[in-house]
Amino acid sequence: MRRSLLAALLLCTLAGAQADVQAGVQASAQAGVESRAQASLIGKTAPEFVREDLSGKQVSLAEYRGKVVLLNFWATWCASCVTEIPAFASWQKKYGGRGLQVLGVSMDDDAPPVRALCRKLKVNYPVVMGDENVGELYGGVLGLPVTYLIDREGRIVRHYQGEVDLKRLEREMRGLLGEP
Amino acid sequence: MKSIVAVNKLTRLAALLALALLSAVCSTALAQAGTAAQIPAADQMQPSELAQMLKSPGADKPLVLQVGSHVLYAQAHIPGSEYAGAAAQEAGRKALSERVAKLDRGTMVVLYCGCCPWGKCPNIDPAYKLMKSLGFTRLKVLHIADNFGTDWVDKGYPVAQGR
Numbered sequence: 417m418r419r420s421l422l423a424a425l426l427l428c429t430l431a432g433a434q435a436d437v438q439a440g441v442q443a444s445a446q447a448g449v450e451s452r453a454q455a456s457l458i459g460k461t462a463p464e465f466v467r468e469d470l471s472g473k474q475v476s477l478a479e480y481r482g483k484v485v486l487l488n489f490w491a492t493w494c495a496s497c498v499t500e501i502p503a504f505a506s507w508q509k510k511y512g513g514r515g516l517q518v519l520g521v522s523m524d525d526d527a528p529p530v531r532a533l534c535r536k537l538k539v540n541y542p543v544v545m546g547d548e549n550v551g552e553l554y555g556g557v558l559g560l561p562v563t564y565l566i567d568r569e570g571r572i573v574r575h576y577q578g579e580v581d582l583k584r585l586e587r588e589m590r591g592l593l594g595e596p
Numbered sequence: 597m598k599s600i601v602a603v604n605k606l607t608r609l610a611a612l613l614a615l616a617l618l619s620a621v622c623s624t625a626l627a628q629a630g631t632a633a634q635i636p637a638a639d640q641m642q643p644s645e646l647a648q649m650l651k652s653p654g655a656d657k658p659l660v661l662q663v664g665s666h667v668l669y670a671q672a673h674i675p676g677s678e679y680a681g682a683a684a685q686e687a688g689r690k691a692l693s694e695r696v697a698k699l700d701r702g703t704m705v706v707l708y709c710g711c712c713p714w715g716k717c718p719n720i721d722p723a724y725k726l727m728k729s730l731g732f733t734r735l736k737v738l739h740i741a742d743n744f745g746t747d748w749v750d751k752g753y754p755v756a757q758g759r
Contacts, residue, residue: 453745491665493684493718494711523667525682548670548757556671559743560711578713578742 453555463553467544483517484592485566496579497561521546641736647753663723664709675756683723704734710744
C-alpha cells in the first residue's frame, strides 16, 4: 500500500511539474514580446485617427484629450482579446466618471461579427473598425491584442502586446487617473 | 482494528491522488484540443528556415499562404505569399480549398498566420487539417511563437505590404 501511495505521489509530482512548465510557456506567450515599432511610440503623442464606430458615428482620438484613454486593438477571432473585454467594460463603468475612456479598434475584416459580439458582451464604450492604415500608425498591429495607455495630455505611456495582466493594467491606469 | 482504519485512510488518500492525476492529464489534453499544439513537429518550419529558403537562389520555392486576418496581411506579409482566407471561419476554409483545388498534391505549401501566440491561433490548425485532408504531402506550417510582428518583421526578414 505504501509503495502504491508513493508511486501515486511521484506521478502527481511529475504531472504537476509538467503543468508548471506548460503554464510557464503559456504565461510567456500571453505576456508576448515587445514589438520594436510599437514600443518606440512610448512617450510620443498618440497618432491621431478618425474612424466610424459601429453605429456610423465619427470617432476621433483627439476628442478624448483630457481623459486617460485605454486604446485596445482586438478582433472577434482572437480568444485573448475577447477574454479582456468584460474587464474593460467594467472599468469604463467604474472609472468613466473619473476620466477614463476605453476605445476599441477592431481589426476584423467585416463589421457584422464585431457588432454581434459587442452586443453579446454588452460593450459600453466606442468600438471603431480599424484597418491597415490605423495599424501602421501604431507601429504595425501584427498580432493581437495590442493595448496602449494614453495619458490626459495625449501621450502614450504604456504598451502591452498580447493578453494583458489585468491587475497590473488596472493599477497603472488608476495611477494615471490620479487614484491611490 | 486500528490497522484496518489506517489502511482505509490510505486507500482513500491514494484514490484522491489518482483522481487528481487523472484531472491534471485531462485538463492538459483539453487545453491543447483544436490548437496548433497538435501539429506534429515534423510538419512545422521555423521562420529562419523559411527566410533562408526564400532567399536562396535556385531553391525550390514553396507556395506560401497566409490563412489569418486580411487586415494583418495588408500591413505586412511574406513577399510572394498570398492571402488565402481566415481558416477559423467557414468562408476562409472555402477560399483556401478553392485556391489549392487545382494544385498538384505534391506541391510544397507553407501555411502561416501569426495573429496570436502559437498555442492560441484559431486559424493555423483548421488550415493544416484541411490541407492534410485534401492530400497535400509536402505541407509545412510556419511556427510563429508570438506573432508575425515579433517573430518575422522584428527579426529583419523581408516584408511586403498591401492586399
